Amino acid sequence: SAVISQKPSRDICQRGTSLTIQCQVDSQVTMMFWYRQQPGQSLTLIATANQGSEATYESGFVIDKFPISRPNLTFSTLTVSNMSPEDSSIYLCSVEEGGSEAFFGQGTRLTVV
């Protein structure tokens, strides 16, 4: 099973600033995903991080707001840009293995003030 290290685990940020979240996997994986979980809600897929090409964004999410990098098969970053209080959420990276289960990082709990 994949082990994922995600950091920071939490942060409090001023509105208008940006935060970059890092996700490191202990093995090479093809598919990496970024999710958002708003307080008390379910998980919503932001984008699929593709190695060697631009990320694929889901409806309602755009690259200018959530730029993603995927420089290799073990690492990805998600930036939350020009933050507002509505961006306060838990952000989770995930990898999929073997066509079945997904593994998640510990999550980044973001509060924007």
Add this chain to the structure above:
Amino acid sequence: GQQVMQIPQYQHVQEGEDFTTYCNSSTTLSNIQWYKQRPGGHPVFLIQLVKSGEVKKQKRLTFQFGEAKKNSSLHITATQTTDVGTYFCAVSGTASKLTFGTGTRLQVTL
């Protein structure tokens, strides 16, 4: 996009009581996965079901996939305080993207 609803949204039980959460879709599902998220934690995979009518057990947990592959259930027998958390069903779709259900939060008290 695909929507997967779960009921109930929240359930509070006494330790030792049983618990069931239901996952419903308006469309036929190719598969269903179940995850548990402890308070303050991240989702952890429990199981995947792919066959119509499939039933799988993990100790006190029983998972079912409906005959029409439009619904699924998770039943916990004799709940314990360690079962506290939110249970999500999820559907794996195109390019392994997961669509999560709305979740059922379980509270267990002594």
